[in-house]
Amino acid sequence: ANAISPKHTPFMHNLANCLVHHGETDKAESLYRDIIEIWPDSSQAHWALATSKKSKDTSHIEEMGKYIAKNDNNPLAKSFYYYAMGKEHEDQQNWSEAFEAFQNGAKAKRSIEPFDEQLEIATFDYLAENFTESWLNDGAIGCRNDAPIFVLGQPRTGTTLIERIITSHSDVHSAGELQQFRLAIRRLGNTKSSKRFSPEMFDSAKMLDPEILGKMYMQTTGKMSGDSPRFVDKLPQNYLMLPLILKALPKAKVVHLVRDPMDACFASYKQLFADAYPHSYDQQEMARHHVRYLKLMQVWRDRFPGRFFDISYEETVRDVEPHARALIDYLGLPWQDDCLNFHQQNSAVSTASAVQVRQPAHTKSIGRWLKYEQQLQPMLETLQQHDIYQ
Incomplete structure (x- = not known):
């Protein structure tokens, strides 16, 4: 499509995104700059450019700042511009400027992305009350296919890193972030609610x-699961559907x-x-969500012991090999040294970690929040109030 219409910016943007997903960031950067030359106020292209490379000076930040006022309505x-500016300020270790930009971006995004916290509370409560050990062991027999490997948790916690370690194995294919399990629940349960997750959905499930x-x-993952024995x-x-998966x-x-x-x-x-994780645009809502998530995972851990494998992001990046070996062993796969060279994979990565996972494991993200400790007090205090953080 881009070859047929080489100056059509939506096609150019799609091509640039594909290049990032495949690790060709230099070519992508050039395309993003071409888009901006054609359409200087392309906020999404500016954001994509910022996230595809490490910033070395403030020139692009200053350029984006000129468009903030023009997009007041x-x-x-504004959210694209602010998050892009925050990322580039962080690249240059301008911590206070970075946080101000992230905060402004979150405020702008929240104004158009509401979060129904009461619905989330009701959903988490329903899950904890109804998906019990006796429910799981009621004698019903599921599908005995052993191909799926689910990597789950919270976003931005190392899920892509762990997936890359696993899919560096020759017997495992990366299928990406699939919506098929949730959609199968909705279809079979005839769920009417438009909400992504709700007590109604889980009641029918x-x-x-x-x-x-x-x-x-x-059946519905067939086209994405590849030709390898596992995916x-x-x-x-x-993680919300863990008992149903089990x-x-x-x-x-x-x-x-x-x-x-x-x-x-x-x-x-x-x-x-894009359109997920609406709780993430407010510090206290983010923290309260995380409390609910941690408590629910502990419920699953207590009820279904040995049915899933916890792996620490911090411990893994500090010493990859023993944790990678334990992971591969849990999956029942023979060890392959390629699992340590995950950053050399050339397969596509379509998540926010597309650039980072092309690099060897590092510890630079551990304790990153401490750079913003003063500004993050509302988040910290909320976690502390629930005995999550001391």
Whole structure:
């Protein structure tokens, strides 16, 4: 499409995004700059340019600053500009300027991305009350296919890193962040609610035949799961559906990422998402969500011992090999040294970590929130109030 219409900016942007996903960031950067030359006030191109490379000076920040006032009535454009400016300030270790930009970006995004916290509370409560050990072990038999590997948890906690380690193995294909399990629940349960997750959805899911659910998931992932014996579904939010996954696909493996709560919360807060994670645009809402998530995962851990594998982001990046070996062993795969060279993979990465995972593991993100400790007091205090952070 871009070859046919070489100056059509939507096609150019799609091509540039594909280049980033495949690790060709230099070519992508050139295309983003071409888009900006054609359309100087392309907020999304400016944001994509900022996230595809490391900033070395303030020239692009100053350029973007000129367009903020022009987009006063366009909060989406403002959010793109502010998050881009925050990222480039952070590249240059201008911590206070970076935080101000992230905060402004979050405020702009929140104005058009509401968060129904009461619905989330009701959904988490329903899950904890209804998906019990006796429900899981009621005698119903799910789909016995052992191909799926679920990597789940919170976004920006190392899920892509762990997926890359796993999919560096010759027997495993990266299927990406798949919506198919949730969509199978909605379809089979005839869910009417327009909300992504709700008590209504899980109430109907509780009564589904697990074998039919598992088979529908396998059928609908067929085109994405590749030709390898195993595949990874890396949708972080699958943790909400963990009991259903265990029942529908009892031979599937589940890997759960664990990361420092403040680093995890701040990593989401400073990330501009498309249409997911609406809780991430307010410090206290982000922290309260994280509390609910941690408590729910502990419920699953207590009820379903040994059914999923916790892996620490911090411990893994500090010493990759022993944790990679333990991970591969849990998955029942023979060890391959390629699993240590995950950053050399040439397969596509379509998440916010597309640039980072092309690099070897590093510890630079551990404790990053401390650079903003003063500004992040509302987040920290909320976690402390729930005995999550001391």
